[in-house]
Amino acid sequence: MHLLLVHVLLFATTPLQTALTVALRSKFTNVSYEHNTDYFTRMKSWLTTEGYLNADVYVDRSLPPTMRTSITVQFQIENSRNYHTLFNYDVDTCQSVKSHTAGSLPSLWFRNVRKYGNLSAICPMKAGYYDLRNFHVEDKSIPVYLRPGNYRIQDTNYYGKNNAKARQRRLVSTIILQMQLY
């Protein structure tokens, strides 16, 4: 986080920034997910050949109104299996979905998800079928300070206290995406 801030500050004070910025493109290269069968009848997620994300989600009963979302973005260290954590957010899901203030990464994320389906249209989600089609990170919304390479995005929905005692944290669903910026 600290390194990233330094990076942002350096870039922000460089007048040549715009001239040097090459717009990056993104594609998802892998997806894996898990869901709590107390809440979902079924969930399916897959990537298209363009590297876009699709999902079919069958909610069995209303998701907990106190649900929280934790989003972690990591950068894969070159020629290594290790990742360096760039961002980590933990927010009240519904507050963030309803939030109209731009800026925070989670609300930007939810707004993007909403554009490509009806997954985050209502909060908390009620029983029913929801879909997501051709979801991708649009070129213009890729922060200029991100470098080309492989990223890992984990979005976990849970309820209960988020503390060291993991058993107090109940998983609702989680999705792990590998993303390539090039």
Ligand SMILES: *[C@@H]1O[C@H](CO)[C@@H](O)[C@H](O)[C@H]1NC(C)=O
């Ligand atoms: C995709 O991710 C899953 C879970 O991390 C892993 O088991 C699988 O090998 C990955 N597939 C590819 C093609 O990298």
Ligand SMILES: *[C@@H]1O[C@H](CO)[C@@H](O)[C@H](O)[C@H]1NC(C)=O
């Ligand atoms: C979400 O959209 C799909 C089709 O795109 C539709 O079949 C489904 O009924 C919608 N779900 C809700 C809860 O409105």
